[in-house]
Amino acid sequence: MEAQHVDVRNLCVTVRRPDGSDLRIVDEVSFTIARGEVLALIGESGSGKTTIALALMGYARSGAVISGDITVGDATLGGNGKASLAAQRGHRITYVAQSAAAAFNPSRRVIEQVIEPALIHGTATAAEARAHAVALFEALALPDPATIGSRYPHELSGGQLQRLMAAMALITRPDLVIFDEPTTALDVTTQVEVLQAFRKVVREQGATGVYVSHDLAVVAQMADQILVLNRGTVRERNAVRAVLETPADDYTKTLLAAARPVIKAAAPITAVGKPLLSIEGINAGYGPVDRNGRAAHPVLTDVSLQIGRGAAVGVIGESGSGKSTVARVVAGLLAPTAGTVSLDGQPLAASLKGRTREELRRIQIVFQNADVALNPAHSVGEILGRVLRFYHGTSGAALNSRVAELLDLIKLPAAIADRRCDELSGGQKQRVNLARALAAQPDVILCDEVTSALDTVVREAILELLAELRRDLGVAYLFISHDIATVKALCDEIVVLYKGTRVESGLRDTYAAPPFHPYTDLLISSVPELRTDWLSGVGSQGKVPFAHLPESADLCRFLPRCPVAIAGRCDVSLPPLRTMAAGNAVLCHRTEAELAGEFA
Amino acid sequence: MSGASPVSRWRGPARLVAKRTGLALVTLVLVSAVIFTISGLLPGDAAQEVLGQGATPEQFAALRHEMGLDRPAVVRYFEWLRGIAIGDPGQSLVANKPVADIISERLPNTLILAGLTTLFSVPIAFLVGIASAVTRGQATDRALNIMTLAMVALPEFLVATIAVLVFSVKLLWLPSITIVPQDPTLGEFLRAYAMPVMVLGVGVIAQLGRMIRAAIIAELDRPYVEMARLKGVSPRRLIFRHVLPNAVGPIVNSMALSLSYLFGGAIIVETIFSYPGLASLMVNAVTSRDMPLLQACAMVFCATYLLLVLIADTVAILANPRLRQG
């Protein structure tokens, strides 16, 4: 048997804490990778997965110390007379970083950066490297492979940059390529294209791979073997299929369960009578408003939705869809340029100034990132207490007992009231963030990506809490997310936004089977599934007839990306809103029969 | 986007630079209003200043009329502004000469002093800044940090005093007064300027060195630097090819800022070394309350500062592909 390509024994990585003591962030990790195989390092934040991957290049982030034995081919960590790992960086061992947008130097042309490793390591002349780069661009399905390199990073999209970074990693024909969460920062529909491109080139190159990710479903498509990590130690190592189908370790089981949340407390309440909150024909945007009432940077166009008392309505969309803007308009933080928001049939003033304190109390907003949503200068008790005093005039002992009640509601100990927010964990902060909204005793809570910044296991717990609170308190949610699995788990009704227009809305069940809006279909089919053959089964986008057209406010926004657009209809006028037999409304030129046929 | 013709490629930055130039001019006009307002507010006015306490009201009124001081302030302001714009800011009250003559006599001296100081200090500041940035947290950085920290806080007159004590009093190497002879040889020239340039340079080196360090360190923390390291880029190439091009904006701005600091330093240094420059002229104008001269000096300094900032902005725009194409 051939010697293992990568052999890691007793790897430890230690950092010094501010108080001078040492902390092992990677603890006695050992594994091997056979030549040509792809090993996935899976784990949540703090699992040490990126640290291990970087250690394979003999690299530690500032202040960390690597110890143990690492051998990659004939190179070792210390060198010991032979080659050292550090000397292989960018040559025989290469790296694809998480955020290509940040990892490219903003002031240099992309091609210079892509061929730089080949030039500094002397593996090719400039002309050869350029030719090789163009071939790689082509293989990675980048548009205009011959000229795309002459652009600057800010002129390219995230998905393109991620693929260009892969080209940079492959330009020296390396033996080992390390992918560090390369698709985490991308939208789900972009992720599919990038994953397909990566898989193709990795197979063609025959390089050994290390794929770092928190997402089991993504890893299932890319890797042969999985190493499950938790707090710097190895929990399980097995072939992908084995890990997915017969996980041995409890932690792996937890991860698998959390990857596809099913909420126990979910109890869809059918909306009765008049809607509680109603949004009608909202146009909104940023920047100065012109004479026709359009903002300089319009975000939302004619968005409407209703939320019943105690209902949960999900708004789903990718970055740039305007989903957060919906929440800001409802909360009164951004005045719409057209349309109205009504509560219990009463129209609300466009901006905060015109709303009464009672109206403000009934709608509360919870932001995504609890790190910046809670004021670090105040204690948990002060944060919750302020809301109670402000809306309910609570004070003294009643205030303290109410704060304790709220903390109990979100399942945190009462003693936490005296703590400052920067002493809490991510999950605890998000709970306090929720409790602050609950303190107002609102009718509706606007949840803006409240689970997106959390690890999968914590995310599941927060979703469970949200469902329980809804069941017990009867509070309604406008739940905004980019993740359709999360939205499906929590919400009764789902609205799909694309570039600021509502392309589809309907009850949760209508999203189980076609007919859908073509974008909804793309969105649903782009979510990686927990099986190894998913990516091969995703049909490549096929021909997009109007890819050359710019996006226009006078046509269907999805036209430039739509695989089923029809000349003479879709490129002429705005699409109509059709109601399907299942009850979902779809903004499309295609009829129900056509849509059902296309996506069957 | 990328295949733009050479002409349209420069249209974006040209518009941006034109906009900044316009803004700088507006600021200069506002600055002139501030300076005129403040210096026009003085308790007694210029006529009283000239005539002294013993003058009769009639004499006083006549002189006021003659000097145009009895007209509304707005009118006087615009007349003064027009004078500044065409290079004739009026008559010095004390020297009884046109202010323009006095300034044109003194300004070159200050420019020479500032220019020499820049030539002397900027390279050293770069050396200090780069050396401490790449050795961040290590002994070299810590030592340079303490050194520049102290240098920034030293009053110029202390540095000057010590320099005079060492080089003029004890060693007798350099003159304690800066007199540049007519048609100096290079040796005479350097001997004359050595001390004022050194004293001014201390502050500029320290301040600029610290700002360059901060600008480089801000870049070193960005992900593309880690990526470059993981590509196997050498430390030298990392600094000169990857980091510095991105740090150009903040660095040129720091240079403009520290050169404006140099004007402040010149006020003390020119006075100490009895050097006939614009800064010491301005101090004299304050002492003798020669307002037209003072106002004109202040305007020269402010205009120069705004010009430096404008140049820095332009360089920053041209160095940044995003702005360059914007």
Next chain:
Amino acid sequence: MSVAGIIRGARRLPLSGKIGLALVIFWIIVAVIGPFIAPYPPGSFANEEVFAGSSRQFWLGSDFLGRDVLSRLLSGARFTVGLSVVAVAIAASIGTGFALTAAVGPRWVDELLSRAMDTLISIPSKIFALVLVAAFGSSLVLLTLIIAITYVPGNFRIARSLAVGLARLDYVEVARARGEGRLHLALVEVLPNMIKPLFADIGLRFVFIVLLLSGLSFLGLGLQPPDADLGSLVRENTSGLAEGALAIIAPAVAIASLTVGVNLLIDAATQGKAH
């Protein structure tokens, strides 16, 4: 912050920070009790000899009129430290107050304030101070105000960028959505998070103010006799320079030890917090 907390923080400072802290404490004590422990009245001609060297009777020798340098230094330090502290307090209150107004107020207020401050900051501070002194003179009160005003734009610029950054954060948005008034937003949500970074800026500004004040006095445009700050002491003894008299070196070194001390302390304290 409790007293115990401050002491603990001080213990953790690196050596340079401890030296800085010691110098700062020393000068605060001198400013407070200096005149009471001075061996001679600052204006008395105690020594027959001018520019005398150090002796047991006159630790720092005598000045150009034969006055005791130590006594004059002790009283000068009080002017320098006291006036600078008051000036920096005024500058920071006005600058930060404007900054908070700009951050939570309507957009036009921010634009107006920023425009005005941008204009003032385009006048190099020493030049601005000279123009103000020429116009208003330099009595004790006016001098303090002039120096304070000179440094308002700088403080505003730093404080505004801090405040505007903070005012955009989600927790301020939440408070705004709750219906909180501007005063609450400014004082309860934004200001507490500005204090640490502002502290560093105020310290640096104090150093600049000490240097500006001493510089003005050195030029004869600052504090007027019979009052004398440390800068005035350097000025009045310039004739002793050729002899290398203590009378000129001592006050100059005194100023430097104060400003360097503050700088060392701030640098060490802010580095500790960054980790």
